Every structure is written in C-alpha cells, then in structure tokens.
Amino acid sequence: MKLKVCGMRSEENIKGLISQINPHWMGLIFYAKSPRFVSKDFADSIKGLTISKVGVFVNANLDEIKKAISLFDLHTIQLHGDESVGFTKSVKEETGLEIFKVFSVKENVDWSELEGYLPYVDYFLFDTFTKGYGGSGKTFDWQILRSYPFEKPFLLSGGLSLENIKDIQKLYSEIPQLAGLDINSKFEIEPGFKDIDRIEEFWEKVRV
Numbered sequence: 549m550k551l552k553v554c555g556m557r558s559e560e561n562i563k564g565l566i567s568q569i570n571p572h573w574m575g576l577i578f579y580a581k582s583p584r585f586v587s588k589d590f591a592d593s594i595k596g597l598t599i600s601k602v603g604v605f606v607n608a609n610l611d612e613i614k615k616a617i618s619l620f621d622l623h624t625i626q627l628h629g630d631e632s633v634g635f636t637k638s639v640k641e642e643t644g645l646e647i648f649k650v651f652s653v654k655e656n657v658d659w660s661e662l663e664g665y666l667p668y669v670d671y672f673l674f675d676t677f678t679k680g681y682g683g684s685g686k687t688f689d690w691q692i693l694r695s696y697p698f699e700k701p702f703l704l705s706g707g708l709s710l711e712n713i714k715d716i717q718k719l720y721s722e723i724p725q726l727a728g729l730d731i732n733s734k735f736e737i738e739p740g741f742k743d744i745d746r747i748e749e750f751w752e753k754v755r756v
C-alpha cells in the first residue's frame with residue numbers, strides 16, 4: 549500500500565513528515581482558490597528535500613505546469629480538474645513525469661470515460677465530487693469501485709480519516725487495483741498544516 553499526504557506548505561511540517569513517516573508522495577496544491585494553495589515563493593524552502601513531490605493542478609495550462617515542475621522539482625503531476633484526454637497526453641509526453649488523473653465521483657462513474665486516458669496516466673485517483681474540486685473531507689460511495697474494470701492501479705481519496713480505517717482495509721483486501729491512499733484535510737491542525745502524529749497512527753493501522 550502506498551501513501552500520499554497532500555496539501556502541505558510549511559517547511560517544518562514537511563520535514564517532520566519525512567522524518568516520522570516518509571510517505572511515498574507529498575502533495576503541493578497549485579490551485580489558487582484552495583486554502584492550501586502554495587505560492588512560488590515557497591519553492592526555495594523545500595529544495596533538496598528527499599520526498600517525491602506531487603503538483604496538484606486544477607485546469608492549469610501546460611506552461612504553468614512546466615514552470616512549477618522546474619521551480620519545485622516535481623516528481624508527479626496530479627490533474628485534479630476537467631482535463632481532457634488530449635491535454636493529459638500532452639502533459640505526459642512533454643514532461644515525461646508520473647501522472648495522476650483524478651475523477652471526482654458524484655453518484656456513479658461511467659468507466660468508458662476513463663478509457664482514453666489509460667495510455668497517459670500512471671494512476672487514476674478517485675475523489676469525492678465537490679464544487680471546490682478537492683479537499684472537501686467528504687467520502688463517496690466506495691462500493692462503486694468494485695466495478696472498476698481496468699488493470700491500471702488507482703489511489704483512493706476524499707475524506708480518508710482514522711474513522712474509516714476498517715472500510716479502507718476491507719476495500720484494499722478485495723480490490724487489487726487499489727494501490728494507495730491520499731490523505732488531506734482530515735489530518736489537519738489548520739489548512740495546509742498536518743498533525744503528523746495522527747497521520748502516523750493512521751499509517752501504522754492501515755499499511756500492509
């Protein structure tokens with residue numbers, strides 16, 4: 549099982565996360581309307597830190613993405629908006645980086661809509677639908693994932709917390725494509741500042 553901790557923007561907090569947990573990825577949110585938005589001034593503070601950084605973008609253009617890649621030395625691009633197959637293809641081909649394409653789940657998913665993305669993404673990521681695109685702290689009906697028809701691995705997000713560990717474990721044991729978890733607002737002291745001890749408690753219980 550893999551872990552991504554998303555929405556961080558304090559140097560001290562990120563260093564604490566690395567030394568205490570060292571998750572597979574740490575997410576930086578480049579969506580200006582998010583309370584976890586990271587500005588370019590933050591780049592110098594985290595240069596050289598040994599963690600795979602995921603840039604989270606909502607309908608950004610390729611130029612903005614490329615600038616953030618070089619400033620923040622990003623390892624992964626998370627497309628968290630309404631990005632088309634063509635745009636996702638361009639991001640993959642022009643950056644060569646790992647790609648997470650997010651689908652926000654309302655009541656159902658039309659799996660055929662994901663098919664075109666398959667050659668260009670490394671993981672799909674399923675989150676709860678919200679007008680603000682992400683960080684709602686709300687879960688969706690995870691049973692929908694039981695009909696996921698592809699071999700492509702995916703990450704689960706949206707309201708993951710200490711309260712839903714049992715459901716996560718059950719899902720993980722039953723759906724082989726579920727490769728990891730993306731945690732965010734349920735582990736915050738304030739937007740963008742994580743409670744590392746709470747994350748450690750979660751990870752100790754949920755990791756396999």
Ligand SMILES: O=C(O)c1ccccc1N[C@@H]1O[C@H](COP(=O)(O)O)[C@@H](O)[C@H]1O
Binds near residue numbers: 555575682707734
């Ligand atoms: O966290 C945000 O503010 C945010 C804003 C816009 C796009 C994505 C955002 N975060 C992503 O939301 C999910 C789930 O978060 P939560 O656990 O429900 O708080 C996660 O993938 C974050 O990367």
